Amino acid sequence: MDIKEIQNLIKFVAKSGASEVKLEMDDIKITIKTGADDKGESTTYVQQIPMNQPVAQPVAAAAPVAEPAKEAPAASEDSKFITIKSPIIGTFYRKPSPDKPMFVEVGSKIGEGDVLCVIEAMKLFNEIESEVSGKIVKILVDDSSPVEFDQPLFLVDPS
Template sequence: MDLKDIQNLIKFVAKSGASEVKLETDDVKITIRTGSETETTYVQQVPMQAQMPMQQAMQPAPVATPAAPETAAPKAEENSKYITVKSPIIGTFYRKPSPDKPLFVEVGQTIGEGDVLCIIEAMKLFNEIESEVSGKIVKILVDDSSPVEFDQPLFLVDPS
């Protein structure tokens, strides 16, 4: 396989939309990966004593299936009347101050501004997350002892 054949193969793979192509012949092994801004091509000469059968595998790019709009729209409307309390930091979410203590808040409980909702542990520091709104806890969106990201929704609060 000469350089021109390899270049044509790279162009073909880029146009086809495949994410990865592997081609093995008696003397050459080629892997072409696309999907980023630059294409990655590996060409390896196979030693003559290790004769390998020709193999070509094309894997199409994964196709994302859109979520059903009928199910997403009512949930968004239903949750729009609630205030979402989000995580201010990255860490581990805890619903109790310690394993033998009661939960900070439960679904249906009325809270006020400044009430502690949970603790988020970040780098061995336990940060109390206080409510910035008054209302009733409608839903707790994170399981106890779960990792949380910055700005991840933690609670839904009904302000009425």
């Protein structure tokens, strides 16, 4: 199972409303917990299993549970902005390497496809590209901070 498959599984579980899913395969064991508390945080554990031990059959996904209550709508001043969210769980970096300049700053003009940041997940650095054009209004995450799936990263003014 590669990183893309794990990321897709995390996205699927988050959207399904399941509170916990366990999956065991030949050499990997994954547990994904979502909505365990009202904070909306999700936890993913990936564990390698030594090959010489017997492996259990894959466990079916848990039955979906009711979705937690949605957050209150954003303030009216933020409603005109587009929020760019993290597509994966990992560590957020604002520059490609320590000796390079930041990808974007507050006030930077961006276009579709521009790289905004990098998120490191399991030693892989994933460039996060903009899907909108506009101007960066606010950067919501500090450099080198951990981020969750669907966590807001940037506010963009599309006008």
